[in-house]
Amino acid sequence: MVRILLFSTLLCSIAFCSNAQNLYMPRDVQQAYKNGTRSADGHPGKKYWQNKARYNIAVTATPPNRTIRGTEEIIYFNTSPEPVQYPVFRLLLNIHKPGAMRNGNKFEGYLTSGVHIDHFAVNNQQQDWPYPNGFVLHRVKLPNAVMPGDSVKFTFNWHFDLSVQDGREGMVDSTTMFLAYFYPRIAVNDDVSGWDLTNFTDQQEFYSDFNDYTVTVNVPANFVVWGTGTLQHPETLLQPDIAKRYQQSQTSDAVIHVVTKADLQSKKVTAQNNMNAWQFKASNIPDMAFGISDHFVWDAASTVVDASTGRRASVQTAYNDTAIDYPHVAGFTQRTLRWLSRNWPGIPYPYEKMTVFQGHADMEYPMMCNDDTYDSDTAEALLTVVHEVTHTYMPFYMGINETKYGFMDEGWATALEYLFGLDENAAVANKKFKDFRIAPFTKDLSSDFEIPIIAPGTSLAGNALRANQYGKAALGYLAAKDLLGDVLFKKCLQEYMKRWHGKHPIPWDFFNTFNEVSGRNLNWFWNNWFFTFNHIDLAIQQVAKTNSGYEVSIRNVGGFAIPFDVLVTYTDGSKAALHQTPAIWQANQQQAKLSIKTNKTIAALKLDGNIFMDGNDSDNEWKTL
Numbered sequence: 001m002v003r004i005l006l007f008s009t010l011l012c013s014i015a016f017c018s019n020a021q022n023l024y025m026p027r028d029v030q031q032a033y034k035n036g037t038r039s040a041d042g043h044p045g046k047k048y049w050q051n052k053a054r055y056n057i058a059v060t061a062t063p064p065n066r067t068i069r070g071t072e073e074i075i076y077f078n079t080s081p082e083p084v085q086y087p088v089f090r091l092l093l094n095i096h097k098p099g100a101m102r103n104g105n106k107f108e109g110y111l112t113s114g115v116h117i118d119h120f121a122v123n124n125q126q127q128d129w130p131y132p133n134g135f136v137l138h139r140v141k142l143p144n145a146v147m148p149g150d151s152v153k154f155t156f157n158w159h160f161d162l163s164v165q166d167g168r169e170g171m172v173d174s175t176t177m178f179l180a181y182f183y184p185r186i187a188v189n190d191d192v193s194g195w196d197l198t199n200f201t202d203q204q205e206f207y208s209d210f211n212d213y214t215v216t217v218n219v220p221a222n223f224v225v226w227g228t229g230t231l232q233h234p235e236t237l238l239q240p241d242i243a244k245r246y247q248q249s250q251t252s253d254a255v256i257h258v259v260t261k262a263d264l265q266s267k268k269v270t271a272q273n274n275m276n277a278w279q280f281k282a283s284n285i286p287d288m289a290f291g292i293s294d295h296f297v298w299d300a301a302s303t304v305v306d307a308s309t310g311r312r313a314s315v316q317t318a319y320n321d322t323a324i325d326y327p328h329v330a331g332f333t334q335r336t337l338r339w340l341s342r343n344w345p346g347i348p349y350p351y352e353k354m355t356v357f358q359g360h361a362d363m364e365y366p367m368m369c370n371d372d373t374y375d376s377d378t379a380e381a382l383l384t385v386v387h388e389v390t391h392t393y394m395p396f397y398m399g400i401n402e403t404k405y406g407f408m409d410e411g412w413a414t415a416l417e418y419l420f421g422l423d424e425n426a427a428v429a430n431k432k433f434k435d436f437r438i439a440p441f442t443k444d445l446s447s448d449f450e451i452p453i454i455a456p457g458t459s460l461a462g463n464a465l466r467a468n469q470y471g472k473a474a475l476g477y478l479a480a481k482d483l484l485g486d487v488l489f490k491k492c493l494q495e496y497m498k499r500w501h502g503k504h505p506i507p508w509d510f511f512n513t514f515n516e517v518s519g520r521n522l523n524w525f526w527n528n529w530f531f532t533f534n535h536i537d538l539a540i541q542q543v544a545k546t547n548s549g550y551e552v553s554i555r556n557v558g559g560f561a562i563p564f565d566v567l568v569t570y571t572d573g574s575k576a577a578l579h580q581t582p583a584i585w586q587a588n589q590q591q592a593k594l595s596i597k598t599n600k601t602i603a604a605l606k607l608d609g610n611i612f613m614d615g616n617d618s619d620n621e622w623k624t625l
Contacts, residue, residue, distance in 0.1 A: 001237035023523055024091070024531050026190050029508055037191035038506075042513030049079050049191060050503060053211045057183050060218040060275075061292055063175040066162045072183055074154040076146070080189060083145035084152075088195045089138040092117040092181035095202050096163050100135050101397060103203035103461065109164030119157035134142035135452035136200045137187070156184045167202070168290075168363045170371065173320075176210050176293040178359050178370050179217075181206075184477030188272075188401075190504050191366045198403050203465070204457050205395075205402035205409075208286035210502055215288050221272045222257065222472045226318050226355045227290035228367045237276055240464055247557060250314055255330045261321045282366070284465065284502055286396055289365035291357035297321045303334040305341040306348035313337055314353035323373040325381040329356050330384045336420070340390060344419050344495055350397050350501070354389055364391035379428060387467060388415040398497065399504045406457045406465070407530075408507060411473025418474065418611070433611050437471035442536055442613040454507060475536075475562075475612060476529040482563040483525060483582040492517040508542070524586055525561060532561030538607050539619035549598040552622075556592065562612040569604040571624075577608075 003456040025033075032038045036047035054077075059070040078084045094100060097114035099210050117129040122142055133139045146152045155316055162177060163170040169180035188196040188207050196207050235243045242259060249256040263269050270276055282288065296319055302312040315333040319326035333354055341348045351367050359370035361385055369388040395409035402409050414437060421429025440461070441449040448464035457465055481489040496505070498515040511526045528534065537558030544551045552566065555556045562583040568576045584592045596602070607620040614620055 009594055011603065019103045022287065023508065025508060025509060029506065031092070032192045033508075035130050035191065041513055041516045042176055042496070042509055042511075044509075048207070048503070049081065051079050052077055052209050053186055055183070055185075055211055055213045055215070055288075057213070057288075058216040059179070059182065060099065061177060061179070061223075063171075063177060063223065063292065063294070066171060067159060067181060068162060068179065069550065070183060072154075072156040072158070074156075074186065075151055075182075076154065076186055077151045078146045078148055080191075081148055082144070084146050084189070085145040086139050086141055087146075087152075087622060088187040088189075088197065089140060090136055090185050090187050090200070091117075091134070091138060092136060092185075092200050093160055093364055094135045094167075096599055097135060099345075101199055101201050103173045103201045106202075107164075110170075112161045112163050115160045115184070115259060117156060117158050118505040119155065121155040123153050124155070132283060137197060139195075154186075158184060165360050166580075168316055172312055172359050173291075175223075176291075176320075178289070178291050178357060178361075180289040180363075180365060180370070181287075188504070190401075192504075192506060193194065196401075197405070197456055200403075203461065204404075205406060205466055206287070207401040207403050208399075210223070210284045210399060210431055212283045212284055213285065213288050214281050215277065215290070216277050217290055217292065218277050219292055221270055222264075222267050223276070223292055223294045224269060224296065224318070224369075225278035225290055225292050225355055226298075226316060227278070227280045228288040228365060229280035230352060232279040232281060233593050234305055234425060237271055237278060239270065241271055242581055245485070246300065249316075252301050253303065253314060253334075255299050257297070257302045258300045258316075259296075261297055264295055265296070276358055279486060284398065285351075285366045287366050287371070289368045291318055291355070291359070291368070291370070293318065296358065299330040302570035303337050306336050307342070311348065313349050313351065315592070316355040317357075318355065319358035320371070324375045325373055325378050326358055328378050329371075329381060329385060333389060335382075336386050336389045336620075339386075339420055340393070343423070344416050345393060345489070345497060346490055347393070347497055349392065355428070356388075356391070357387060359383060360547050362388060364396075365387045366392070366396045382424070383417055383421060383432065387413050388418045390416045393497070397501045399502060401504065401506070402457075402504050404456050404458055405507055406469040407453050407476075408505070409471035410469040411453075411477055414470045415477045418478070429613060433615055436612060437474065438613045439587055441467035442615050445615075450535055452532055453530045476562075478520075478611070479529060479562055479582050480514070480525065480559075483522075483561075488518055506625045524589075525582065528559070528561045528585070528589055532559060536560050536562055536609065537613055537615040538562070538564060538609065540605060540607060543602070543605060546595070548595070550596045550602055552596065553594045554594065554607065556590050558615060559589060559590075560612075562609055564607055564609045564612065566596075567606040567608050568596065569606075570598075570600040571603045572600060574600070605619060 036045045039045045056073045094114040096112040105374045118565050120129045169178050177538040188209050245258045300316045302314050305313045317330045337349045337373045356369045361370040363370045390413040394412040400408045418433045449467050451464050453468045495517045515522050535558040541553040541555045563581050566578040603624050605622045
């Protein structure tokens with residue numbers, strides 16, 4: 001009840017501020033600006049700081065055995081202005097323990113006994129793990145505080161059993177695994193909220209620092225490992241012919257079948273050691289994930305992602321050869337990387353590779369996707385690849401707190417997926433976007449769908465969370481694009497990404513950057529889209545004849561500042577489409593008047609928002625009596 005009352009107070013404050021030119025700002029965000037870690041012009045503040053760690057991890061997997069055993073060394077660097085005495089660790093896979101706080105019921109195969117800490121040490125001094133029966137969050141008292149500018153070493157030995165995968169990680173089949181969130185990690189300690197104490201319920205997503213990783217995955221002979229980062233010494237892990245194909249793929253525009261079904265059947269893929277150590281390295285990245293299988297085929301190619309330098313990125317896919325759509329996925333991924341690099345956001349793909357692994361999740365990780373199969377529906381498979389690969393930029397390149405501000409990554413992935421679809425097939429993209437992303441919340445009268453986008457994702461669930469993070473947020477970004485025009489919008493977006501990649505931007509950094517770069521105070525627009533209880537609903541109130549043509553009065557019943565077309569049909573049969581940007585609502589967000597200069601007689605008018613679907617389109621048309 002207390003949480004509900006606090007949330008209601010927050011929403012009332014948002015509603016009160018939505019009519020002002022100043023954006024609502026929570027007190028912790030206000031304090032960050034006062035502290036000088038954030039700047040009102042959208043830049044990181046002069047006192048901005050960000051902690052990081054260096055992880056050295058080794059895990060052993062022996063499918064079909066589901067037990068994973070690991071060792072880990074973490075060097076944690078305290079760059080904050082305060083000593084660290086009580087760091088917070090996260091054991092995300094404890095979500096599988098009976099009794100864990102979870103979103104909804106899970107099937108029996110989902111449950112495990114969780115993560116078992118077998119050894120824990122601080123600066124080589126063994127410590128008792130204080131929460132042997134704990135769940136996700138673990139606050140540890142250190143023998144000595146880590147002073148600003150100093151570091152501390154943590155050592156873990158741990159083991160856990162993989163669940164049967166029904167989503168983001170686990171056993172895909174009896175000898176195929178997807179390892180994600182598998183290692184003890186330090187929670188984010190940032191300049192706004194301090195230590196991230198948000199519980200993981202398997203609904204909201206994640207928040208991670210940028211770290212350096214060396215991860216070694218030990219598996220038996222004939223198992224292949226795909227993962228985040230650069231594979232070290234592939235020539236020692238793969239048979240000569242396989243290694244040659246792998247190397248050729250790094251510069252090949254054509255898709256190369258690195259490992260075929262025949263190779264798998266002949267057991268001539270990997271070095272024939274009892275165990276092979278697959279090591280991957282990555283720097284300044286928020287996470288690592290790995291796929292393991294002894295029967296997945298392997299396709300690979302590459303594509304130029306930076307035309308100015310000729311830099312290529314590797315594209316790899318791993319899948320069961322029975323999948324109908326996956327033979328196309330390497331090509332889909334090439335197209336996606338090229339489009340993202342050259343069109344939207346128009347920033348060269350920032351990493352050396354992208355791997356799409358066949359699982360059951362449709363889930364993103366740095367340089368990895370765990371995507372389901374769509375059989376013969378290759379159009380759906382393509383757009384799924386686009387959506388998940390786009391997450392490379394948001395949240396991984398940008399370091400977004402997905403848990404609290406999921407609209408800052410899912411909204412962008414949804415908007416860019418839509419823009420990609422327009423270039424591929426506008427009719428299909430519009431229909432899919434409307435049917436799947438927009439109609440469910442536009443046509444539903446539930447108040448859940450009117451909660452402001454800025455409301456913390458940690459306070460939402462179900463349909464309200466999904467609408468805010470995906471469809472509504474995407475429409476907000478696309479409306480801003482329509483308001484500013486492509487050239488200025490891209491300039492603002494790219495500058496935002498230049499300023500904040502590798503850091504932890506919050507919504508106000510985004511809003512302030514766009515205001516500063518555009519040279520316009522867009523707070524009226526941000527308030528309208530992100531801080532109000534609005535929905536989409538326009539109505540034609542009146543059409544009046546004037547000396548120069550007609551004046552059309554339009555009421556914004558729902559309140560959102562949307563772009564729309566006025567479709568005009570004249571009595572002579574001719575037609576016109578008059579596009580209105582969201583700027584029509586700047587002066588008065590409830591009412592607008594449009595002058596149509598013409599010598600012709602209008603027979604009919606219609607308001608058409610296209611993807612900005614009207615909640616009540618019965619009052620969107622006018623006809624001459």
